Amino acid sequence: MQDTEIARRGLVLLGCGKMGSAMLEGWLARGLPATSVTVLDPEPSDWVRSQNVRIDGEMPADPAIALLAVKPQMMRDALPTLATLGGGSTLFVSVAAGIPLSTYTDLLGSKTPVVRAMPNTPAAIGRGISALIGNAAATETHLEQTEMLLSAVGETVRLDSEDQMDAVTATSGSGPAYVFHMIEALAAAAEAEGLSRDLALTLARATVAGAGALAQETGTHPSELRENVTSPNGTTAAGLSVLMDADTGLAPLMRATVAAAADRSRELGRDD
Numbered sequence: 001m002q003d004t005e006i007a008r009r010g011l012v013l014l015g016c017g018k019m020g021s022a023m024l025e026g027w028l029a030r031g032l033p034a035t036s037v038t039v040l041d042p043e044p045s046d047w048v049r050s051q052n053v054r055i056d057g058e059m060p061a062d063p064a065i066a067l068l069a070v071k072p073q074m075m076r077d078a079l080p081t082l083a084t085l086g087g088g089s090t091l092f093v094s095v096a097a098g099i100p101l102s103t104y105t106d107l108l109g110s111k112t113p114v115v116r117a118m119p120n121t122p123a124a125i126g127r128g129i130s131a132l133i134g135n136a137a138a139t140e141t142h143l144e145q146t147e148m149l150l151s152a153v154g155e156t157v158r159l160d161s162e163d164q165m166d167a168v169t170a171t172s173g174s175g176p177a178y179v180f181h182m183i184e185a186l187a188a189a190a191e192a193e194g195l196s197r198d199l200a201l202t203l204a205r206a207t208v209a210g211a212g213a214l215a216q217e218t219g220t221h222p223s224e225l226r227e228n229v230t231s232p233n234g235t236t237a238a239g240l241s242v243l244m245d246a247d248t249g250l251a252p253l254m255r256a257t258v259a260a261a262a263d264r265s266r267e268l269g270r271d272d
């Protein structure tokens with residue numbers, strides 16, 4: 001990302017907590033000069049302070065991108081800091097859950113290009129996935145610029161409609177937390193079967209990482225990969241008879257989990 005317009009004109013990151021830092025880590029690892037990034041955050045972490053990004057409150061006159069990564073509940077308070085950039089040539093990209101594009105259009109003016117994106121924290125190691133959609137002022141060039149930024153930290157997909165964003169947020173935005181909990185639960189179960197805590201966690205972590213990589217890298221459907229593990233009348237079949245129970249297994253639980261997260265995303269949009 002050394003010779004990009006973003007490197008030349010600068011990127012302002014409003015809010016640099018867990019998601020902002022995950023993306024920043026990925027961009028810096030892919031060559032975005034730290035000096036082209038201005039972080040606006042009341043209390044930048046020690047890691048942010050150690051990165052040579054600008055944290056002195058001075059803003060570039062005409063940054064290429066203003067990336068909004070404050071909590072949804074803070075957006076209306078925080079955004080006026082950047083209001084002077086509205087209607088100019090700065091592209092706004094928001095990663096906040098729930099907040100619709102219309103809110104930014106109201107606050108920044110209808111001429112301001114805004115892309116709403118939903119990334120996830122594996123962006124920190126370049127393995128994220130981000131879904132995105134722009135407002136009426138966002139041109140194809142703006143969408144491509146956002147894709148360039150976010151593809152530096154993982155995959156990108158475009159959405160057909162903003163309505164999809166609540167389900168996306170509940171799936172890939174929140175999804176890493178479900179998977180981390182799966183690691184925790186698998187490790188706890190292994191410990192209950194007599195393994196040490198360390199060994200249980202090592203096995204659970206490597207199993208989830210390996211299975212995820214196998215699914216991603218082969219592109220084979222997960223049902224086929226699952227069947228490859230399942231010997232007739234073997235141990236996996238015994239385990240899956242519990243995990244795949246139609247009433248009490250993972251599928252109905254995951255359905256309820258994603259529905260609760262999507263409902264919360266809709267609520268955040270309504271509260272806004």
Ligand SMILES: NC(=O)C1=CN([C@@H]2O[C@H](COP(=O)(O)OP(=O)(O)OC[C@H]3O[C@@H](n4cnc5c(N)ncnc54)[C@H](OP(=O)(O)O)[C@@H]3O)[C@@H](O)[C@H]2O)C=CC1
Pocket residue numbers: 014015016017018019020040041042043069070071072074077078095096097118119120121173174
């Ligand atoms: N975490 C995740 O996995 C994902 C998060 N998101 C979205 O990213 C956004 C940030 O989430 P997350 O990083 O988890 O939250 P964090 O609370 O970790 O980060 C938000 C940061 O913004 C700072 N902040 C608060 N007020 C202001 C302000 N007025 N101006 C500038 N900075 C401010 C906070 O400082 P302080 O802590 O001192 O208040 C904090 O450092 C949210 O909108 C969320 O929906 C999207 C996808 C995934």
Ligand SMILES: O=C(O)[C@@H]1CCC=N1
Pocket residue numbers: 097169173174
């Ligand atoms: O929990 C949240 O609200 C944010 C959005 C997606 C992931 N984290």
